[in-house]
Amino acid sequence: MLILRNETVTAITKDLARLPDEQPESKASVDRITEAAKNCGPLSKLARLAKSVLEEQGFVQIRGFSPTQARPVFLALASLLGEIYIDPSIGSAIVPAHVRPGEMLMGNHLRRLPLHTDYSMLEQPPRLTMSFCLRPDPVEEFGAVYVADMESVCFGLEDDAEISRLKTVPLPFAARNAREEIDVIDKPILSKTDDGRLLVRYHRSRICQGFQVRGARPNGEQLSAMRSFERLAAAAVQVLHLKAGDITVIDNHRMVHGRERCSVEVDVDGTTTGRQMLFVFAY
Ligand SMILES: O=C(O)CCC(=O)C(=O)O
Numbered sequence: 001m002l003i004l005r006n007e008t009v010t011a012i013t014k015d016l017a018r019l020p021d022e023q024p025e026s027k028a029s030v031d032r033i034t035e036a037a038k039n040c041g042p043l044s045k046l047a048r049l050a051k052s053v054l055e056e057q058g059f060v061q062i063r064g065f066s067p068t069q070a071r072p073v074f075l076a077l078a079s080l081l082g083e084i085y086i087d088p089s090i091g092s093a094i095v096p097a098h099v100r101p102g103e104m105l106m107g108n109h110l111r112r113l114p115l116h117t118d119y120s121m122l123e124q125p126p127r128l129t130m131s132f133c134l135r136p137d138p139v140e141e142f143g144a145v146y147v148a149d150m151e152s153v154c155f156g157l158e159d160d161a162e163i164s165r166l167k168t169v170p171l172p173f174a175a176r177n178a179r180e181e182i183d184v185i186d187k188p189i190l191s192k193t194d195d196g197r198l199l200v201r202y203h204r205s206r207i208c209q210g211f212q213v214r215g216a217r218p219n220g221e222q223l224s225a226m227r228s229f230e231r232l233a234a235a236a237v238q239v240l241h242l243k244a245g246d247i248t249v250i251d252n253h254r255m256v257h258g259r260e261r262c263s264v265e266v267d268v269d270g271t272t273t274g275r276q277m278l279f280v281f282a283y
């Protein structure tokens with residue numbers, strides 16, 4: 001974990017006061033934030049440290065910012081670590097999530113979220129999944145993030161039969177396209193990026209949806225690839241407990257992530273308040 005001293009947070013916040021204060025809805029506004037972030041000395045140094053830790057272990061947790069500083073700090077740091085991705089179906093660089101009963105989006109569910117990679121249905125999934133914790137779960141052990149580094153799981157064992165199968169058995173990943181139809185792409189769980197690095201993709205419910213759309217059932221090889229991947233990933237899980245203000249950066253090409261179950265506080269009128277996060281994705 002990178003723990004920021006108070007002086008560091010003060011210096012970064014002062015620098016960022018010069019940043020354009022705008023909703024990052026367009027590529028142009030993200031470009032302006034990126035340009036301004038490059039001139040923030042202490043933030044650039046923090047970004048360099050974050051890159052080193054990310055390279056070492058596939059994720060990095062940064063603690064010390066306050067939740068009220070969320071948007072400018074989060075976006076500026078993201079823009080120094082990668083090229084920010086704007087999901088066309090969302091239309092904004094920042095994606096909020098608030099845990100509530102009865103929500104559609106997986107990130108808002110109270111249940112435990114199984115290990116997966118984000119945007120597994122894209123030909124090129126974003127390299128970084130970044131989160132900013134605005135409000136942790138009301139219960140200490142709840143709402144924790146799980147990460148598992150599949151690069152270290154595979155290291156030195158690339159020719160092992162079980163791991164080799166993960167590179168060759170294709171699985172159908174489903175995605176809703178702009179016309180509200182379902183597209184399916186066939187990809188193995190483990191492949192390589194253009195620059196030859198490991199690219200992990202996995203999302204059990206997207207895969208199930210892929211089979212459903214095709215009107216097919218997974219064959220024995222596919223089932224055993226899914227089971228063996230899930231077993232290998234589960235055995236490598238590390239648990240990250242979040243505090244308000246924590247920024248977590250996960251390498252979405254080499255890691256899978258998930259989340260512990262959540263809870264909500266219930267008001268007299270039945271409204272609920274739970275874990276609140278902001279997400280940014282980047283290449
Ligand atoms: O809330 C979290 O920390 C993770 C949520 C998540 O992984 C997702 O919605 O894809």
Ligand SMILES: [Fe+2]
Pocket residue numbers: 116117118257
């Ligand atoms: Fe995710």
